[in-house]
Amino acid sequence: MKQLNSAELKAYRLSESFNLWEFTHDSKATENNIYNVPDEQGIAKLKLFCNVLLQPIAMHFGKPVTIVNGFRTPRVNHLWNGAPNSQHLSCEAVDFRVRGISPKVVTEWIVNNLDFDVVMLEFLRYDADYAGEAWVHLSYVDPKKNRKLNLSAESGLRALRLSNNFTLWEMVRSETAHARKIFNIPDEAGIEKLRQVCVNVLQPIRNSFNRPVRVNSAYRSPKLNAVVKGSSKTSQHMRCEAVDFEIMGMDNFKLAEWVSKNLLYDQLILEFYGDDSTDPNDGWVHTSFTATRKNRQQDLTINLRGTKSGLHQH
Numbered sequence: 001m002k003q004l005n006s007a008e009l010k011a012y013r014l015s016e017s018f019n020l021w022e023f024t025h026d027s028k029a030t031e032n033n034i035y036n037v038p039d040e041q042g043i044a045k046l047k048l049f050c051n052v053l054l055q056p057i058a059m060h061f062g063k064p065v066t067i068v069n070g071f072r073t074p075r076v077n078h079l080w081n082g083a084p085n086s087q088h089l090s091c092e093a094v095d096f097r098v099r100g101i102s103p104k105v106v107t108e109w110i111v112n113n114l115d116f117d118v119v120m121l122e123f124l125r126y127d128a129d130y131a132g133e134a135w136v137h138l139s140y141v142d143p144k145k146n147r148k149l150n151l152s153a154e155s156g157l158r159a160l161r162l163s164n165n166f167t168l169w170e171m172v173r174s175e176t177a178h179a180r181k182i183f184n185i186p187d188e189a190g191i192e193k194l195r196q197v198c199v200n201v202l203q204p205i206r207n208s209f210n211r212p213v214r215v216n217s218a219y220r221s222p223k224l225n226a227v228v229k230g231s232s233k234t235s236q237h238m239r240c241e242a243v244d245f246e247i248m249g250m251d252n253f254k255l256a257e258w259v260s261k262n263l264l265y266d267q268l269i270l271e272f273y274g275d276d277s278t279d280p281n282d283g284w285v286h287t288s289f290t291a292t293r294k295n296r297q298q299d300l301t302i303n304l305r306g307t308k309s310g311l312h313q314h
Contacts, residue, residue: 020046092140157172176227268297
């Protein structure tokens with residue numbers, strides 16, 4: 001297929017209301033002189049997406065639908081820090097807004113009326129609210145493979161398994177976020193990072209001890225992190241790279257020691273262990289993992305007496 005210029009892309013209709021340019025025009029691609037147009041198979045998927053999902057949305061609300069992000073080549077996806085397995089790469093995901101309609105309202109209508117794979121709210125800034133900053137992330141595979149996961153609802157979060165024993169719900173739930181009505185669900189790239197934490201940290205622990213691992217805190221949006229007492233302004237929790245956990249009835253020093261000897265990780269912190277000698281589950285273990293650079297294997301102990309390098313019981 002020959003390369004198409006902007007005029008040709010705008011003339012290429014995908015459905016009554018949408019053209020190919022809307023799904024391929026990208027600021028990162030333009031800045032870096034990248035041709036960001038899929039092959040014929042990908043274009044066929046975009047046509048299906050428009051006719052099955054976006055056209056019914058436009059007709060129902062009677063308002064223009066603005067595409068925030070559509071297809072991405074691997075290079076463009078990398079420039080956006082997208083998930084390595086992003087559905088944008090396969091022409092199966094679109095981010096969009098409906099002019100004048102709350103993305104939350106749009107999401108609710110999609111859940112009740114359309115077939116889809118994943119629908120969720122995403123934000124330009126995660127300290128923002130629904131108005132202005134949010135858009136809808138929607139994906140579609142095919143009727144036999146669509147999971148109908150609404151990641152703006154607890155049922156969808158519980159249904160999305162990140163590893164054999166851990167779900168997205170465990171990695172985003174927060175009593176503080178619930179009480180203060182803070183949105184605490186990351187974007188597609190963040191969910192993939194949480195999956196890496198589960199696969200490389202939590203699941204090996206679960207497999208080794210054959211006991212439930214309780215997640216105390218994993219992802220924190222910047223807005224949530226700001227109200228959690230003692231949180232670092234550069235916390236890896238905000239980047240979906242850290243988790244605080246424990247195994248009920250197990251000494252947290254021994255748990256941290258096992259992690260140190262057996263796993264690849266970025267930072268391991270034994271937090272507030274030994275401050276209450278009457279509590280067998282005193283403190284917790286913080287572990288981070290990153291797929292974006294070399295993991296440091298750094299061990300720390302933090303308690304009421306301060307911060308020390310290494311793991312310490314006292």
